[in-house]
Amino acid sequence: MTVEKNDATSASLLHYVIEPFSIYSKFLEREVILDAYVPKDITNPAEVTLLLINDGQDMDVLGLAPMLDRMTDANEIQRILAVGIHCNHDRRLEYGTADILDYNQRGSKAKFHRQFVMEELLPFLRQKYLPQVKDIAFAGFSLGGLSALDISWKYPDVFKTVGVFSGSLWWRLKDLNDGYVEDTDRIMHKLIREGNYAPAMKFFFSTGTQDETMDRNNNGIIDSIDDTLGLIDELIRKGYNRDWSINYLELQEGSHDVPTWGIAMPYFLKWGWGK
Numbered sequence: 001m002t003v004e005k006n007d008a009t010s011a012s013l014l015h016y017v018i019e020p021f022s023i024y025s026k027f028l029e030r031e032v033i034l035d036a037y038v039p040k041d042i043t044n045p046a047e048v049t050l051l052l053i054n055d056g057q058d059m060d061v062l063g064l065a066p067m068l069d070r071m072t073d074a075n076e077i078q079r080i081l082a083v084g085i086h087c088n089h090d091r092r093l094e095y096g097t098a099d100i101l102d103y104n105q106r107g108s109k110a111k112f113h114r115q116f117v118m119e120e121l122l123p124f125l126r127q128k129y130l131p132q133v134k135d136i137a138f139a140g141f142s143l144g145g146l147s148a149l150d151i152s153w154k155y156p157d158v159f160k161t162v163g164v165f166s167g168s169l170w171w172r173l174k175d176l177n178d179g180y181v182e183d184t185d186r187i188m189h190k191l192i193r194e195g196n197y198a199p200a201m202k203f204f205f206s207t208g209t210q211d212e213t214m215d216r217n218n219n220g221i222i223d224s225i226d227d228t229l230g231l232i233d234e235l236i237r238k239g240y241n242r243d244w245s246i247n248y249l250e251l252q253e254g255s256h257d258v259p260t261w262g263i264a265m266p267y268f269l270k271w272g273w274g275k
Contacts, residue, residue, distance in 0.1 A: 056084020208254020
């Protein structure tokens with residue numbers, strides 16, 4: 001494991017230091033690259049949120065560091081220790097729902113990604129940075145958003161806030177041409193429906209109207225939006241309050257790409273940790 005500061009990038013920030021590092025995961029059997037966005041001058045760890053982010057390799061394009069720095073300087077958000085988890089070429093295997101494979105056997109390593117997060121990454125972060133934090137959140141984009149939601153739903157005692165940006169909530173048990181049934185075959189919807197209500201959890205979802213063109217049920221709503229709204233309905237039926245526990249952002253002309261998620265991210269940060 002190596003840890004080093006990226007002084008050239010951090011030098012331009014007033015309130016944060018960027019620390020790239022890596023951890024060898026026995027579960028994933030590979031070196032996992034990570035970036036920590038560490039707030040300076042922490043006086044009270046109990047006021048700091050730990051935010052894990054899947055697809056951490058995209059955070060430079062998303063502009064996370066200057067975003068956190070700018071919003072902190074403007075006193076818009078509370079202190080956040082963010083950690084971006086880089087994926088690799090096995091992204092479609094490592095992300096997904098850990099306990100249920102999709103119809104095409106994708107997500108076969110998702111359980112190992114979950115073990116890496118729970119048994120290797122979190123203990124390391126507690127030891128290196130903050131043994132105790134205010135709360136822990138998890139966010140992700142597309143398939144990484146599905147993964148963040150799946151892990152958080154599995155461990156509601158650990159994760160209190162989830163951010164799902166253009167989540168791959170179409171993840172399904174059957175191919176569309178193999179007897180697919182909308183009401184029963186979307187995997188994350190099924191997990192929510194069959195899971196337990198955890199009252200402290202909060203959920204942020206964002207989609208873009210140009211996320212895709214697919215419309216499985218020909219109802220005039222693209223699947224990305226339809227699947228997200230359907231999952232929100234499952235959460236509401238489970239007992240979550242739309243006004244407090246759930247926030248949905250739909251970006252007009254928003255696409256399935258990092259710049260769009262960069263537009264949505266400040267909404268997530270202010271909703272979750274705004275002052």
